Amino acid sequence: MDEVSEKTWKNEEENEELRENEMVRVASGIPGLDDMIEGGFPFPSVVLVAGSAGTGKTTFSLQFLFAGAEQDEQGLFFTTLSEPTHWMLQYSSNFSFVKKEYFGNLIQYVDLGSMLNRPVDEILRYINEKIAETMPQRIVIDPVTIIGNIIKDDYRKFLFDLTNSLKSWQAVSLLTGEVRPGEMYPVEVSYAADSVILLSLKAEGNARRKYLEILKMRGTDHRTGAYPVSITREDGFVVLRTRF
Ligand SMILES: Nc1ncnc2c1ncn2[C@@H]1O[C@H](COP(=O)(O)OP(=O)(O)O)[C@@H](O)[C@H]1O
Numbered sequence: 001m002d003e004v005s006e007k008t009w010k011n012e013e014e015n016e017e018l019r020e021n022e023m024v025r026v027a028s029g030i031p032g033l034d035d036m037i038e039g040g041f042p043f044p045s046v047v048l049v050a051g052s053a054g055t056g057k058t059t060f061s062l063q064f065l066f067a068g069a070e071q072d073e074q075g076l077f078f079t080t081l082s083e084p085t086h087w088m089l090q091y092s093s094n095f096s097f098v099k100k101e102y103f104g105n106l107i108q109y110v111d112l113g114s115m116l117n118r119p120v121d122e123i124l125r126y127i128n129e130k131i132a133e134t135m136p137q138r139i140v141i142d143p144v145t146i147i148g149n150i151i152k153d154d155y156r157k158f159l160f161d162l163t164n165s166l167k168s169w170q171a172v173s174l175l176t177g178e179v180r181p182g183e184m185y186p187v188e189v190s191y192a193a194d195s196v197i198l199l200s201l202k203a204e205g206n207a208r209r210k211y212l213e214i215l216k217m218r219g220t221d222h223r224t225g226a227y228p229v230s231i232t233r234e235d236g237f238v239v240l241r242t243r244f
């Protein structure tokens with residue numbers, strides 16, 4: 001390397017360090033995770049949480065919102081599944097981190113299901129209107145991949161427009177992605193997202209163990225490799241730092 005390019009390279013490295021130090025981070029609410037990602041999710045940013053059915057995407061997302069609510073942060077949960085609020089309440093109420101009294105005020109629940117046959121611009125406008133109503137610091141769209149099944153042709157453009165507008169709202173947004181059999185993770189969403197967390201299930205003997213792996217995280221020196229996780233009523237979603 002010649003002297004000039006070495007200097008530029010060093011400067012870039014220093015700038016990178018400066019940017020990292022300046023980065024605001026938001027606690028994920030997932031015990032064990034923040035230590036793996038330099039303290040939390042970069043703020044603002046868009047995080048894809050991908051996994052097949054039953055890997056813990058919805059649990060992870062709810063816990064992220066409740067952790068914010070505990071600090072008086074506003075949270076907004078968009079479901080694409082046309083599930084009414086009482087289903088969500090019923091499903092989640094036995095987790096100890098869920099406080100029912102937060103639903104409807106600190107945590108707002110919005111059903112996008114009925115919007116999804118509308119033109120893409122209208123879906124985006126509706127999402128932005130809902131965000132503008134409460135100005136949340138934490139946003140979830142669960143699962144965003146359903147939108148891809150419905151709008152098809154415009155999906156890529158939709159994802160880029162969506163992630164750009166989410167970042168302009170000054171929030172950390174979690175988009176969950178359903179992983180279909182034979183697929184590693186939803187590639188289209190991963191391009192548009194700043195960070196990708198992959199949840200998985202692996203058969204081990206008669207048991208099925210759950211794992212979490214950070215595939216990418218913008219501006220973050222993150223841990224690599226799959227870490228075991230547990231999901232229980234008492235502790236919710238926890239990353240275990242000891243390997244089996
Ligand atoms: N209410 C609950 N109480 C205890 N454990 C639950 C509850 N809901 C889900 N789980 C556990 O968490 C796992 C993941 O569920 P979920 O978060 O719905 O996954 P996904 O959204 O990826 O399909 C379930 O397979 C189950 O083991």
Ligand SMILES: [Mg+2]
Nearest residue numbers: 057058059142
């Ligand atoms: Mg789910």
